[in-house]
Amino acid sequence: xxxxxxxxxxxxxxxxxxxxxxxxxxxxxxxxxxxxxxxxxxxxxxxxxxxxxxxxxxxxxxxxxxxxxxxxxxxxxxxxxxxxxxxxxxxxxxxxxxxxxxxxxxxxxxxxxxxxxxxxxxxxxxxxxxxxxxxxxxxxxxxxxxxxxxxxxxxxxxxxxxxxxxxxxxxxxxxxxxxxxxxxxxx
Amino acid sequence: xxxxxxxxxxxxxxxxxxxxxxxxxxxxxxxxxxxxxxxxxxxxxxxxxxxxxxxxxxxxxxxxxxxxxxxxxxxxxxxxxxxxxxxxxxxxxxxxxxxxxxxxxxxxxxxxxxxxxxxxxxxxxxxxxxxxxxxxxxxxxxxxxxxxxxxxxxxxxxxxxxxxxxxxxxxxxxxxxxxxxxxxxxxxxxxxxxxxxxxxxxxxxxxxxxxxxxxxxxxxxxxxxxxxxxxxxxxxxxxxxxxxxxxxxxxxxxxxxxxxxxxxxxxxxxxxxxxxxxxxxxxxxxxxxxxxxxxxxxxxxxxxxxxxxxxxxxxxxxxxxxxxxxxxxxxxxxxxxxxxxxxxxxxxxxxxxxxxxxxxxxxxxxxxxxxxxxxxxxxxxxxxxxxxxxxxxxxxxxxxxxxxxxxxxxxxxxxxxx
Numbered sequence: 001x002x003x004x005x006x007x008x009x010x011x012x013x014x015x016x017x018x019x020x021x022x023x024x025x026x027x028x029x030x031x032x033x034x035x036x037x038x039x040x041x042x043x044x045x046x047x048x049x050x051x052x053x054x055x056x057x058x059x060x061x062x063x064x065x066x067x068x069x070x071x072x073x074x075x076x077x078x079x080x081x082x083x084x085x086x087x088x089x090x091x092x093x094x095x096x097x098x099x100x101x102x103x104x105x106x107x108x109x110x111x112x113x114x115x116x117x118x119x120x121x122x123x124x125x126x127x128x129x130x131x132x133x134x135x136x137x138x139x140x141x142x143x144x145x146x147x148x149x150x151x152x153x154x155x156x157x158x159x160x161x162x163x164x165x166x167x168x169x170x171x172x173x174x175x176x177x178x179x180x181x182x183x184x185x186x187x
Numbered sequence: 188x189x190x191x192x193x194x195x196x197x198x199x200x201x202x203x204x205x206x207x208x209x210x211x212x213x214x215x216x217x218x219x220x221x222x223x224x225x226x227x228x229x230x231x232x233x234x235x236x237x238x239x240x241x242x243x244x245x246x247x248x249x250x251x252x253x254x255x256x257x258x259x260x261x262x263x264x265x266x267x268x269x270x271x272x273x274x275x276x277x278x279x280x281x282x283x284x285x286x287x288x289x290x291x292x293x294x295x296x297x298x299x300x301x302x303x304x305x306x307x308x309x310x311x312x313x314x315x316x317x318x319x320x321x322x323x324x325x326x327x328x329x330x331x332x333x334x335x336x337x338x339x340x341x342x343x344x345x346x347x348x349x350x351x352x353x354x355x356x357x358x359x360x361x362x363x364x365x366x367x368x369x370x371x372x373x374x375x376x377x378x379x380x381x382x383x384x385x386x387x388x389x390x391x392x393x394x395x396x397x398x399x400x401x402x403x404x405x406x407x408x409x410x411x412x413x414x415x416x417x418x419x420x421x422x423x424x425x426x427x428x429x430x431x432x433x434x435x436x437x438x439x440x441x442x443x444x445x446x447x448x449x450x451x452x453x454x455x456x457x458x459x460x461x462x463x464x465x466x467x468x469x470x471x472x473x474x475x476x477x478x479x480x481x482x483x484x485x486x487x488x489x490x491x492x493x494x495x496x497x498x499x500x501x502x503x504x505x506x507x508x509x510x511x512x513x514x515x516x517x518x519x520x521x522x523x524x525x526x527x528x529x530x531x532x533x534x535x536x537x538x539x540x541x542x543x544x545x546x547x548x549x550x551x552x553x554x555x556x557x558x559x560x561x562x563x564x565x566x567x568x569x570x571x572x573x574x575x576x577x578x579x580x581x582x583x584x585x586x587x588x589x590x591x592x593x594x595x596x597x598x599x600x601x602x603x604x605x
Binding site: 160179183 | 425428429432433435436439440448449450453454456457459460461463464466467468470471472473474475476
C-alpha cells in the first residue's frame with residue numbers, strides 16, 4: 001500500500017517503542033499474555049498514530065486505560081509521549097457522549113413516530129421500506145459494536161470513523177503480516 | 188481574446204470543439220457586457236449573432252444550430268429589442284441613432300468594438316464598411332480586454348467563468364436543455380457564486396439544485412416535485428452526505444462495487460472490519476507464540492529506519508539499563524559473521540523505504556545464521572539459556588561499523604532476552 005508507507009512507519013515505530021517499554025519488565029510471560037501485550041501495544045500504537053484526531057482512537061485509548069491491568073501498560077506505552085491528553089479528555093468525552101446518546105435516542109423516537117404517521121398513509125410501500133430500514137438499523141447497530149467508541153456516534157460520524165478505522169486496521173495487518181513473514185521466512 | 192476569436196473562426200481546420208469553446212468565451216463576454224449596454228449591446232449582439240449565424244452556416248451545420256442558440260440566448264434577456272438587423276451597415280446607423288446618453292462616447296465605442304469585434308470577418312463577408320469597424324475593434328480590442336467594470340466586477344468574472352463552464356457542458360446536451368438552463372442559469376449562478384461553490388455544485392446546477400453557503404446558513408433549493416419542508420430538506424442533505432461517504436467506503440472495501448443497497452454494503456463493511464480484527468488477533472498470536480524474540484527483532488528495523496534521525500537516542504534510552512540488568516543470551520559468533528556479511532546489505536537497506544524489504548534485511552542479520560542452526564533453536568526456545576557476553580565481540584563490532592550499526596547490534600542483544 002504505497003500511500004500508507006508513512007503511516008506504516010509511524011505505526012511500526014510506536015509499536016516497537018511500546019513493546020520495548022512494556023515487555024522489558026517481565027521476562028517470562030505466557031503465550032496469551034504475550035499475545036495480549038503485542039496486540040494491545042499494536043492497537044495503542046495505531047490509535048496514537050492518529051494523535052487524537054479521530055474518535056475511535058480516543059475511545060480505544062480510553063477503554064484500554066480504564067481496565068486496571070492494562071492501564072499500566074498503556075501508561076508505559078504512552079508515558080513520555082504527549083498523547084496523554086487523549087486519555088485525560090475521556091471524562092469530558094464521557095459526559096458529552098452521554099448527552100449525545102440521549103439526544104440520539106430522543107431523535108430516533110421522534111423519527112419513529114413520524115414514520116409511523118407516514119406509514120399509515122402508504123401501507124404497502126411502508127412495509128418494504130420499514131423492512132429495509134429495519135435491516136439497515138440492525139446492521140448499523142452491529143457496526144457500532146465493532147468500531148471502538150461507536151455507540152455514541154451518529155450515522156455520518158460512524159461512517160467516517162469506519163473509513164478511518166478500516167485504513168488503520170489495514171496498515172496494522174500489513175505491518176504485522178510483514179513482520180511475521182519476515183520472521184518465518186528465515187526460520 | 189476578441190481579436191483572436193474571429194481569426195479562429197476563420198480557421199477551418201480548427202476542431203468543432205475548439206470553435207465552440209472559443210465562441211462560448213466570446214459570448215460570455217457578450218453576456219457580461221449586456222447588463223451595461225443592455226439595449227445597445229443587445230442590438231449589436233443580436234445582430235452579430237445573426238451575422239455569425241450567417242457565417243457559420245457556411246462552416247458547419249452543427250455550428251449554425253449553436254449560433255442560433257447563441258442568438259436566441261442573447262435575445263432572451265432582452266426581448267424587447269429589434270431583431271431585424273440584416274446588414275452590418277446598419278450598425279453605424281444604429282450607433283448614431285442610439286446616441287441617447289447611454290454613457291460617454293468612450294463606452295459606446297467600447298460597445299461597438301466589443302460587439303463588432305467578434306465578426307469583423309463577418310463584416311468582411313457582408314461587405315459593408317468593414318474597415319472602419321475593424322479598425323475600431325482593433326483599437327479598442329485591447330482596451331476592452333483590460334477594461335474592468337466597477338460594478339460587480341469580480342462577480343461578473345466569476346459569473347462568466349461559471350457560465351462559460353456551464354455553457355460548455357451544456358453544449359453537449361440537447362437544445363431544450365440548453366434553453367432551459369440558460370434561463371435558470373444566470374439566476375442560479377448568480378446566487379451560487381460564492382467562494383465555497385465548488386465544481387460539484389455547478390454540475391448540480393444542471394439538476395436544478397444549488398447549494399449556497401453563506402456564513403450562517405446553507406441554502407438548498409428543492410428539486411422539482413419534492414417537498415420543500417425544512418425537515419425533509421435537512422434530511423435530504425444528511426442523506427446525501429451519508430451516500431457520499433458510503434461511496435468512499437465502497438472504494439475502500441473490496442468487493443463492494445456490485446452492491447448498491449445500503450444494507451448490503453453495511454453488511455460487507457461489517458464483514459470486512461470483523462475479518463481485519465480477526466487477522467490482527469491471529470497475527471498477534473502468531474507473533475507471540477512462535478517467536479518470542481521477535482519483539483526486538485523489530486528494533487533493528489526501527490533503528491535502521493531512524494538511522495538518519497535518532498539512532499543515538501533509541502538505543503541509549505531503551506537499551507542501556509537493560510543491558511546492564513540482564514545477561515544477554517546471545518550467540519555472538521554467528522551474529523558476528525552474519526553482520527559482517529550483511530554489512531553491505533544493511534547499508535543498502537538504509538535508503539529503502541519499503542518496510543517489508545527492510546524487515547527482511549534486518550531480521551536476516553541476526554536470524555539467518557548459515558552454519559549455526561542449532562543456535563537458532565536456542566535463541567528461539569528461550570530465555571533460559573545463557574551465553575556469556577563477550578566484551579571483545581562488542582569491541583570488534585564497533586571497529587567494524589559506525590555507531591548506527593552498533594546500535595542495531597545492541598538491539599539484537601536485547602532481542603534475545605525475551
